[in-house]
Amino acid sequence: MFRFPVSWALRCMRYCFFSYFSKPGPPRLPRPLKERGRMAERRAFLWLKNMGIDVKRAGNRELHVRLTHNGRMEEFTLTGRADYLAENAVVEVKAGRPRTSYIPAYLAQLNLYMLMYGIDQGLLLFGDGTFLRVRRSDFVIRQSLSYFSELAGCIEDFRVPEGDYAFCASCPYRVL
């Protein structure tokens, strides 16, 4: 059965396709970018604490999905871990500012985490201090699962999906 990281939701499907076939995995983030992400998580933790919101590290989760897409049964497992869990919200931290073209992918990721942890509310925190409070959306979840079903179909057929050029700037495959 296919295993996909939740963080691939609604990103460039061509990136996910290449990454699926990359061994031992997609190219790793450069060290400065990784460090930037860790710093953003630490800042977010302190910001939430100052706001009186207690959070804890979230554990890994898996979601097994079986659904019909384009007349075919697709089966896959989504894996991932949100950044933090508050008492009644999933918290996801992004190191950068909220770029418009990335927001659908961020919302898809957060909604899938809400589904996986059984929590109805989410909080997206950005590196520039802005944040989005989100209610779980069945529409976004359906769109996200449909995206992964399409990806599974592309992999089965070895059909390279269309690229989404909004994501090219930070893509390790852009030189191929």
Ligand code: SF4
């Ligand atoms: S370079 Fe752009 S189109 Fe190609 S895989 Fe990366 S994000 Fe997608």
